[in-house]
Amino acid sequence: MYSQFIKELIDLPDVLIEKERKEGERWIFELSLPEQCPLCPVCLQRTTKMTRKKKQWMHGYAQRIGVFWIELPVERRRCCTCGMTFSTSYPGISPRSVATDVFQQWVAQSCIGTSIQAVARMLKLPYTTVERWFYTHAPSFLSNTIQPKAVCVDEFAFRKGHDYGVAVMDAETGEVYSIEAGKNEAAIRSALTCVSSSVQCVVSDLAPAMKKAIQGACPEAVHVVDYFHVIQLFTEALDRCRKYLAKGGKKHGNVRYVCCLLSQCPEKLTEEERQTVREWCKESDYLQVVYQSLQHFRYVSKSQGERQAKRRLEAWIHRYLFCTCSVVRAIAKALAKRTEEIISCILSPYSNGKMEGTNNKIKLIKRRGYGYRNIQRFALRVRLETATTLQ
Missing domain, CATH: 1.10.10 (Arc Repressor Mutant, subunit A)
Known part of the structure; x- marks a missing residue:
């Protein structure tokens, strides 16, 4: 039973276990192979043994034993026909290494x-x-077969304000497929190259470089704009209006509480909170227009079919494209340039939420390694950490 345990621990079925010993803190298992006559690697003829010595390799790790070693004989042999001399080797064990494969x-x-x-x-x-x-x-x-149906593309910071990168992730499994340095169109297109043959849907933010790169790298894929980034246009406009009112001497209490009420759906608010929102909107026409445009867009996002979504979106753009509020006009112009992407955003089940969480994981990997000078090694580490299955 003891020898069977050692056999399973070593996991080399072709060798014979002679004995084990301990040298200091190291456990060494002496192994041997059945008698055989290696052939010459040049002419494949019989050889004769010249010298024989034993060599040790690190082979495994056990909880209480630590790193244990194996010891095998290495023979120096000579060919009887061509005179070639060589050292015998074992499968998975290089004679010049200190550890087995x-x-x-x-x-x-x-x-x-x-x-x-x-x-x-x-x-x-x-x-x-x-x-x-x-x-x-x-x-x-890592697996070499990369055939995702939907991917998310987003940028992240190697060094905030200085160096940026682009990551491409599977929208369903969360596995990162590629990372490229930079955030321009060329970097995004290079990152999408590995998935361009199979991808059917690409999710990204509202950056103009994203749209151009996706059209160039994946012309047949459906471009979906992340819903969070669309709503963010309205919430940032509401925050600017709120800050403008605060400068005028009108304080509205806790900043987070104000932003939370303005950005939430009215159905989720209590009657008291709705009354508070009405009072704030009465104090500023701009704040009221931005808040109304946000609620109207939420009504557009509840569309059930493509025709209904297109009709409601066109009506929304026609209503606010020439609005008196410059902030709302800017939002309407931005959405008018991306009508197809907004419709796909309303109808598609995919979003960039999982990618935003993966961005945080990428930053943690970068900090854990105290930064990476080699982008290829950093990309390898990220792929290994986010891979769902490994070979």
Whole structure:
């Protein structure tokens, strides 16, 4: 039973376990292979043994044992026909390495979800060694088949106010597929290249570069504008009006309370809160117009079909395109340029909400690594952290 446990721990079915020993804090398992005669790698003829020595490799990790080693004989052999000399090797074990491929892959997989430094401290290995193993084996964990039906595109900050990046994420699974440095049209189009063949729906914000890049990279996909960013145009306008009234000496109590009441649907408010909103709107014509335009747009967003949504949206744009309030006119002009995207926003079940949460996760990965100088390694780390399934 004891030998069977060691056999399962080592997980090398072709080897024979001779004995185990402990040297200091290291457990070493002495292994051997059945007698065999390796052929020459050049002429495939019989060879003879010249020298034989034992070599050790790190092979696994156990909770109470720590990192355990295996010891196998390495022979130096000579071909009887061509005189070629070579060292014998084992599958998955390089004679020049200090660890087996199985151990290196396990270490690389252990780094997913934590930092490389934490794994290096746990295993008492050099940081640079663990880092090299991670970036060597980690790409093999990712799937090469990328065929999403709907994706979300959004920008995030490497360094706020200075460096930005663009991320493309699966709208259904939340897996990030690509990251590119920059937030211009070329960067967005480059990020969408890996999903352009299969994507049917692309969700983004109202940035002009997003629209141009999506039309160029995914011309057959439906462009959906995120509903939150559309409503944000109205809430920002309401906030500006509220701040203008506050400068005039008219205080409205808690700022968060004011913004919350103005941006919420009237159906969700109590009668007392509705009365408070009416009093605020009476004090400013601009505030009243912005608030009414927001409620009318919410009525447009409740459309059930494409024809109804198009008819209501055209009526809304016709009503507020020449409004006396400049803020509402600017919103109407912005929506008039994106009529098809707004209709898709009303009818589509997808949004950028999951992408906004993933942006926060991307920033946490960046801070945990104290920044990344290599964008490819940063993208690899983000893909591994957000992947739903790994190979």
